[in-house]
Amino acid sequence: MTQDILLTPGPTPLPPQVREALGRPIIHHRTSSYRALFKRAMQGMQTAMQTSQPVYCLTSSGTGAMEAAVANLLSPGDAAIVVLGGKFAERWQSLCKAYGITVVPIPVAYGDVVDPQAVADALAAHPKAKAVFTTLCETSTGIVNDIQAIAAITRKSQAVLVVDAISGLLADECRTDEWGIDVVVTGSQKGLMLPPGLAFISVNARAWALVDRATCPRFYTDLRLYKKSLADDDTPFTSAVPTVVALDEALKLILQLGVPQMIQRCALMARATRAAASALGLTLFSTRPSNGVTAVTVPGGVDGKQLTKIMYDRSRVMVAGGQGDMAGKIFRFAHMGFISPEDVLAGVAALEGALAELGYKCERGKGVKAAQAALGRQAAAAGATR
Amino acid sequence: MTQDILLTPGPTPLPPQVREALGRPIIHHRTSSYRALFKRAMQGMQTAMQTSQPVYCLTSSGTGAMEAAVANLLSPGDAAIVVLGGKFAERWQSLCKAYGITVVPIPVAYGDVVDPQAVADALAAHPKAKAVFTTLCETSTGIVNDIQAIAAITRKSQAVLVVDAISGLLADECRTDEWGIDVVVTGSQKGLMLPPGLAFISVNARAWALVDRATCPRFYTDLRLYKKSLADDDTPFTSAVPTVVALDEALKLILQLGVPQMIQRCALMARATRAAASALGLTLFSTRPSNGVTAVTVPGGVDGKQLTKIMYDRSRVMVAGGQGDMAGKIFRFAHMGFISPEDVLAGVAALEGALAELGYKCERGKGVKAAQAALGRQAAAAGATR
Numbered sequence: 001m002t003q004d005i006l007l008t009p010g011p012t013p014l015p016p017q018v019r020e021a022l023g024r025p026i027i028h029h030r031t032s033s034y035r036a037l038f039k040r041a042m043q044g045m046q047t048a049m050q051t052s053q054p055v056y057c058l059t060s061s062g063t064g065a066m067e068a069a070v071a072n073l074l075s076p077g078d079a080a081i082v083v084l085g086g087k088f089a090e091r092w093q094s095l096c097k098a099y100g101i102t103v104v105p106i107p108v109a110y111g112d113v114v115d116p117q118a119v120a121d122a123l124a125a126h127p128k129a130k131a132v133f134t135t136l137c138e139t140s141t142g143i144v145n146d147i148q149a150i151a152a153i154t155r156k157s158q159a160v161l162v163v164d165a166i167s168g169l170l171a172d173e174c175r176t177d178e179w180g181i182d183v184v185v186t187g188s189q190k191g192l193m194l195p196p197g198l199a200f201i202s203v204n205a206r207a208w209a210l211v212d213r214a215t216c217p218r219f220y221t222d223l224r225l226y227k228k229s230l231a232d233d234d235t236p237f238t239s240a241v242p243t244v245v246a247l248d249e250a251l252k253l254i255l256q257l258g259v260p261q262m263i264q265r266c267a268l269m270a271r272a273t274r275a276a277a278s279a280l281g282l283t284l285f286s287t288r289p290s291n292g293v294t295a296v297t298v299p300g301g302v303d304g305k306q307l308t309k310i311m312y313d314r315s316r317v318m319v320a321g322g323q324g325d326m327a328g329k330i331f332r333f334a335h336m337g338f339i340s341p342e343d344v345l346a347g348v349a350a351l352e353g354a355l356a357e358l359g360y361k362c363e364r365g366k367g368v369k370a371a372q373a374a375l376g377r378q379a380a381a382a383g384a385t386r
Numbered sequence: 387m388t389q390d391i392l393l394t395p396g397p398t399p400l401p402p403q404v405r406e407a408l409g410r411p412i413i414h415h416r417t418s419s420y421r422a423l424f425k426r427a428m429q430g431m432q433t434a435m436q437t438s439q440p441v442y443c444l445t446s447s448g449t450g451a452m453e454a455a456v457a458n459l460l461s462p463g464d465a466a467i468v469v470l471g472g473k474f475a476e477r478w479q480s481l482c483k484a485y486g487i488t489v490v491p492i493p494v495a496y497g498d499v500v501d502p503q504a505v506a507d508a509l510a511a512h513p514k515a516k517a518v519f520t521t522l523c524e525t526s527t528g529i530v531n532d533i534q535a536i537a538a539i540t541r542k543s544q545a546v547l548v549v550d551a552i553s554g555l556l557a558d559e560c561r562t563d564e565w566g567i568d569v570v571v572t573g574s575q576k577g578l579m580l581p582p583g584l585a586f587i588s589v590n591a592r593a594w595a596l597v598d599r600a601t602c603p604r605f606y607t608d609l610r611l612y613k614k615s616l617a618d619d620d621t622p623f624t625s626a627v628p629t630v631v632a633l634d635e636a637l638k639l640i641l642q643l644g645v646p647q648m649i650q651r652c653a654l655m656a657r658a659t660r661a662a663a664s665a666l667g668l669t670l671f672s673t674r675p676s677n678g679v680t681a682v683t684v685p686g687g688v689d690g691k692q693l694t695k696i697m698y699d700r701s702r703v704m705v706a707g708g709q710g711d712m713a714g715k716i717f718r719f720a721h722m723g724f725i726s727p728e729d730v731l732a733g734v735a736a737l738e739g740a741l742a743e744l745g746y747k748c749e750r751g752k753g754v755k756a757a758q759a760a761l762g763r764q765a766a767a768a769g770a771t772r
Contacts, residue, residue: 003411011412011627022628023409025389026397026581028704059583060446060606061623067606076603098605189624195412197445197583197626217462217603219484220446220453237447238575240583240626241397242408318414 005317007347009139009167009293009334010189011196014246015253018193021246029241035233037248042230044251048169048192048259049184051176051202056226058199059240062166062187065199067095068221069133069162069183073207075215076100079129081122081159083114083145086138087323088164096133099216104129110326111141111295113288116149123157130210131160136168140323142286142295142332144172148179155180160207166190166199170259171266171292171336182207188243191262191292193250193337197240266291269335269344272374276348279370280355280362285330292336293320297329302358304328310357315350341375391703393733395525395553395679395720396575397582400632401639404579407632415627421619423634428616430637434555434578434645435570437562437588442612444585445626448552448573451585453481454607455548455569459517459593461601462486466517467508467545469500469531472524473709474550482519485602490515496712497527497681499674502535509543516596517546522554526709528672528681528718530558534565541566546593552576552585556645557652557678557722568593574629577648577678579636579723583626652677655721655730658760662734665756666741666748671716678722679706683715688744690714696743701736727761 006013014022027034038057045055058064070092074080080101082092085108096103104126108114119132132154137144147163154161160182165174169184170191176184184202188194203211203223211223219225225236254262273294274284285295298304305328308321322330333347348367355362392399400408413420424443431441444450456478460466466487468478471494482489490512494500505518518540523530533549540547546568551560555570556577562570570588574580589597589609597609605611611622640648659680660670671681684690691714694707708716719733734753741748 004413006412006414008414010624011414014412019409019411023405025405026392026400027390028392028394028397029582031704060450061625063623064446064450064606071603095605098608099603187624189627195626195628196624197629217457217485219481220450220607222484237449238396238573238582239447240581240629241575242581243583243626318417 002316005343005346007317007319007333007339007343009320009332009336012190012193012334012337012339014195015193015250015338017249017253018246021249022195022242024242024245026241027245029239038244039233041244041248041251044255045200048251048254049176049186049200049202050174050178050259051184053177053202053204054227054230055200055202056223056230057235057239057244058201058221059197059237060199061196062185062199063091064221065185065187065201066091066164068201068223069185070095070099070101071216071218071221072214072223073131073160073162073183073210074099074101075213077102079104079126081106081119081126081129081132083119083132083134084108085112085114085141085143086110086135087140088166089135089138092133092164111143111285111287113143113145116146116153119150120153123153123159127158129159131162133162134164136163136165136174137172137290137292139167139293140326142290142293143288144168144290147174147181151179151181160210167292167336168290170254170262172290173263176202188247191336192247193253194243194246197243198247263291266335268375269339269341270294272341272344272371273333273335273348275374276367276371280352280367292334294333294335295330298331299360302355302360304331306358307331307354310354311350314353315346317347317350319347345371388702391729391732393703393705393719393725393729395706395718395722398576398579398720398723398725400581401579401636401724403635403639404632407635408581408628410628410631412627413631415625424630425619427630427634427637430641431586434637434640435562435572435586435588436560436564436645437570439563439588439590440613440616441586441588442609442616443621443625443630444587444607445583445623446585447582448571448585449477450607451571451573451587452477452550454587454609455571456481456485456487457602457604457607458600458609459546459548459569459596460485460487461599463488465490465512465515466519467492467505467512467515469505469518469520470494471498471500471527471529472496472521473526474552475521475524478519478550497529497671497673499529499531502532502539505536506539509539509545513544515545517548519548520550522549522551522560523558523676523678525553525679526712528676528679529674530554530676533560533567537565537567546596553678553722554676556640556648558676559649562588574633577722578633579639580629580632583629584633649677652721654761655725655727656680658727658730658757659719659721659734661760662753662757666738666753678720680719680721681716684717685746688741688746690717692744693717693740696740697736700739701732703733703736705733731757
């Protein structure tokens with residue numbers, strides 16, 4: 001008689017329309033009706049990714065699209081600037097190293113964001129760097145980088161800007177074309193309200209010039225093959241067909257609400273969560289918090305791993321703990337995709353209960369009340385209730 | 387008021403249990419209950435792949451696992467023997483070339499199989515070749531190679547044997563450990579009765595010795611990461627969770643019937659299809675036909691593309707045409723996974739109708755009768771009815 005309430009930053013809950021689509025009898029992908037669906041879905045992805053550039057669809061986790069970016073843009077021995085500051089930012093570094101790319105790292109403390117000036121300085125010091133790799137929402141620390149400011153710098157340089165928007169898309173603003181981001185990668189299991197298994201990459205003309213010259217070996221991630229297939233509304237390798245069919249359904253929901261409204265909905269839930277944390281005397285881990293995920297510092301004297309375990313055991317509310325060095329030190333509430341304001345209230349209530357059980361002194365109900373107030377004040381304006 | 391009857395070699399129809407599992411509320415993958423499910427599924431895959439070696443699960447199409455084999459076993463400049471003879475055999479060649487591997491091709495005519503002696507000769511001529519890449523069922527031509535004979539040769543050499551069993555697994559016999567196949571790759575959307583989106587690779591100790599030394603760049607396909615994660619019943623990158631949950635359901639069906647019985651079921655349907663083709667005066671394209679897919683030569687005077695189109699338009703039966711150079715020259719009936727003897731009869735009836743419409747002279751009903759007889763004669767013994 002229980003059902004998990006997922007407040008985790010992927011997988012996120014699935015709308016009933018998506019679940020229904022996943023369970024349909026499978027259709028063949030080399031048919032005109034599937035091609036029409038795929039074409040519509042890729043056009044929807046252009047809207048979601050705020051770009052008029054083509055979007056390529058890989059059957060992989062988000063990391064597959066990150067690897068596609070590295071392997072298609074660069075050649076062994078090239079230099080690339082990598083903005084650090086979290087587990088996923090570090091993945092860019094691991095990927096570059098795997099492909100023999102010389103990494104110019106920009107160190108960033110966990111919980112902090114990069115100073116855009118540091119990117120400008122790195123580009124000035126390494127004028128031959130071919131790419132800057134960075135992250136919109138760093139899922140592991142709950143920050144959102146100032147991509148607009150970074151893009152204003154990179155578009156004046158020789159380097160292309162590649163942004164990991166896997167957890168940030170549809171939660172934090174990401175104006176791909178308007179800001180001049182050359183490559184954006186994202187995944188299915190966050191703001192898109194789908195299961196894991198699809199990844200997407202947009203590539204503008206500036207970046208394509210690199211794709212044609214890059215010599216890193218690639219096949220499954222070779223964007224030249226995806227480009228050729230997209231001309232026929234197809235993919236070079238068999239797609240995860242039901243997830244594409246479900247994407248078409250998810251995009252109907254997203255486009256009906258609107259991309260700005262999707263983002264506002266997340267922003268509202270993020271504000272409510274931050275208000276609750278503050279009311280409970282807790283501090284945020286992030287200096288520039290994302291709308292997609294709120295990272296809170298575990299208060300002194302409280303066992304962070306027990307905290308998330310108790311929230312799940314007592315209330316079936318699943319939040320994420322800290323990853324790697326941050327394990328036990330932070331916990332994270334996601335707000336992306338189909339997560340609802342009601343889920344946020346359930347999460348805050350579960351948090352209050354777990355904190356009390358672990359001996360943390362706070363007034364029960366104060367967090368929920370603050371979250372309610374934050375949601376109530378702005379729910380009508382943002383159209384965020386369902 | 388219509389539903390497609392898929393007789394295509396992937397995607398194949400989904401059992402209701404699989405569709406139900408795909409549509410469930412999503413669960414989080416970093417939980418003990420999911421880990422237990424994943425562990426059970428990977429053990430089931432060992433049974434399905436007839437190996438006691440670990441099986442690694444990638445979220446990708448089958449090609450992702452093929453790429454994993456190339457990139458993890460070899461280093462740029464290594465030589466590898468590639469058995470040709472079809473579109474998917476040629477994919478091994480494309481993959482090897484993408485990674486700077488020197489390919490020693492063994493040419494095989496479309497519709498024919500490799501003479502195992504040709505593999506022995508190639509190994510004798512190229513004693514430094516590190517791997518032999520071949521295919522169990524070549525989906526594009528409907529043949530099954532004699533993997534047992536090839537493995538008897540490769541196990542006496544320095545080279546490891548890598549078999550693409552993407553469409554062959556659970557249709558044609560593939561005794562991984564008993565025959566001494568070092569690496570087997572497969573995909574989810576064929577005999578496993580799942581949607582596309584997962585790929586699997588088994589690697590024995592002989593092959594692992596190469597993985598540890600290989601220098602091809604790889605990250606998403608890096609089997610060292612998958613090995614490390616498998617120790618915790620996990621994957622290094624977020625899996626397509628619902629497809630893994632559905633795999634657990636599909637494996638229940640497969641293991642309940644039994645792996646030999648799954649293969650016999652396909653063999654029975656293949657025999658029935660071949661009997662029907664013969665009764666209609668048609669000839670097989672394949673010299674050594676697979677149980678997974680039957681390729682039939684389009685008779686003279688008949689437009690092959692119209693033939694498959696009419697079968698679909700009139701009867702909603704979808705068979706595959708020929709790929710590449712074989713387009714319009716052959717058509718292919720699949721027998722794998724959840725495809726049933728009843729689907730085969732519907733397919734043969736649709737074929738008869740389309741042939742008649744295109745002016746091919748044959749007695750209506752003769753093909754269906756031959757298929758019925760083939761199924762009836764042996765259905766009880768093979769336990770193939772459902």
